[in-house]
Amino acid sequence: MNSAVTIRTFIIFLLTFWVFAPFVNAASNTIDGIRVWPAPENTRIVFDLKATPDFTYFSLNNPQRLVIDFKSTLNLVQLENLAKNDTRIKRIRTSTPKEKGGMRLVLELAENFNLTVFPLAPAGQYGNRLVVDLFDKQRKESIVATKKLNDKRDVVVAVVAGHGGDDPGSIGASGSYEKHITLNIAKKLARLINRQTGLKAVMIRTGDYYVNHDRKVELARKNSADLLVSIHADAFTSSQPSGASVLVQSTRRADSEFTRWISNREKESELLGGAGEVIKHTKDDNLAITLFDMKKEYTMASSYEFAEHVIKQMKKVTKLHKKRPERLSLAVLKSGDIPSVLIETGFISNPQEEKRLNNSAHQQKLAKAIFTAVNHYFESNPPEGSLLASMRLKQHKVARGESLSVVAQRYNVSVGQLKSVNNLTSSVVRIGQTLKIPRTDYN
Ligand SMILES: [Zn+2]
Incomplete structure (x- = not known):
């Protein structure tokens, strides 16, 4: 390299520094990434930022737009083609900032959505984020099972693939994402269930997007699910632990849930079936509590019984981390009236197990084990009015x-x-x- 080139490079460097340095210094924050996650009912847009976002936002009609003003922020992300795989966002572009050093982003939208905008503090591998959720005003009910009214109904199993979209779950020793493993196993499980007469699976998540906990439960209820199965993969700070475990709701969470339900009983009672009508109309809190208590006890006992079936089958195809169902208080198990279990299919943080969890044949074995447990559980507990009950x-x-x-x-x-x-x-x-x-x- 000759000296003239070196000097020229140095001058360009200086110029670059002089021209851009004031802006870089003025902006105390940067947008380092923008991720768009389309889902059947919503689109989530996640902005990754260097520091806590200082922002305001508003909507405009005709055409529909969402305008976000970031205070003292520099955008480092290429905006073209960001939303090319999404039907709700037409375009993301910048516009004249509200104030100097600020950053105005405009999301041109396809229609009028219910939107939420909220910041997220750093967690796990993520730093500061700003999340925008665009929810369809008319939620598509296509994934809701059509109920056969006069016929004997199918027993419905809600299959929840843990995590998804901007939430990858745990990340394995060699970089695999829990969210992909859980979806693969969930799909295999759903396929097995749907092949069985009298059983029907409802997948709560069918692709790479995030469904929040309340919506999961809402979807399970809308589909009249008789059972909710959440599929996960475990992780630990060391690579040693391995094996599967099955988790059920502990009493504590159920109790707080139940207090909320009692105070909301007008609204929630329809979810309780026959007992619901009584709970709704009685002015007697004690009676309401007793009835709800019975329902809760039944749900928890059912969850535990099913969990035992799962363990019995899982131990034939994989090592167990815990030989008994674990009682834990987790939001994912917060389904109140639907027996629910969370299955940790193995440790993604253990290199050998991570390999197995990514293996399609092993995933199929795990799905088959869970499916057999579903079968055995409903053989001894066929829900009233179901085809299974009439076949028994x-x-x-x-x-x-x-x-x-x-x-x-x-x-x-x-x-x-x-x-x-x-x-x-x-x-x-x-x-x-x-x-x-x-x-x-x-x-
Ligand atoms: Zn998980």
Whole structure:
């Protein structure tokens, strides 16, 4: 390199410094990244900033725009094509700032949205953020299951893939994201459930976006979910821990939830089924509390029972981190009236396990184990009015003096049906023998 070039470079450097330095110094904050996450019902835009954002915002109509003024901030992000995969945002551009050193961003929107704008403090791998959520005014109900009214209904399992969008969850030793693993397992689980007669899966998240906790529960309720299964992968500060665990709601959170419900009972009662009507109309708080308590107890006991089924199946396909369901107070399990479990499928922070969790065959094994648990749980607890309940076989213990034809007559079935359901080669039965009774419309 000759000296002339060196000098020229130095002068350019100085010029650059003189020209831009005052602006850089005047701006105490910078926008270092902008991430756009389209989802079925909303779009989330996340601004990554160097420091806590000092901002104001307002909306404009005709055409629809969201204008954000950042005080003393410099934007370092290329704005073109940022929203090219999103249908709610037409364009993100700058405009004349409100004051010197400030930064005005204009989001040109496709229509009028319900919007929220809020800052987020640094957490995990993230620094300061400003989050904009654009929610559709008319929420698409396409993901809501169509209920068969007069028919026997399917048992509905809400499958929640943990994290998503701007929330990657834990990040593995070699860089894989929990949100991708959870979605893959959730999809496999949903597929297995949907193939089974009498069962139906509702995926609460189907792509790479974030669904907030309240909305998850709301969607599960709208779909009349009988069970809510959250799929996650664990992480720890050291790489040693491995294995799966299953979490259920602890009493503490349920109690605070329940206090809120009692005070809101007019609004919430419809969610409680039959007991709800009583709770809604009674002026007696004690009665309301007793009824709600029963519902809560039932939900928690059901969650625990299902969690035990999951552990029993999971231990066949993976190491267990905890051999019993863990009771924890977590927002994700805050579903009140729907039995809910959170499954940590393994430790993403353990390099070997991270590898397995990314392996499609292993994901399928985990999904299959959870699916088997779902099956076993509903076999012994078929919800009233469901196809599963009507398909369930009754049982009869043969008493002294009872022959096969006596039993057949009692349940309005034929001897042939009894023999075939029970794989009997002769008509001889012994006292104490348990017979399966086929379900008909008359018994
Ligand atoms: Zn998680």
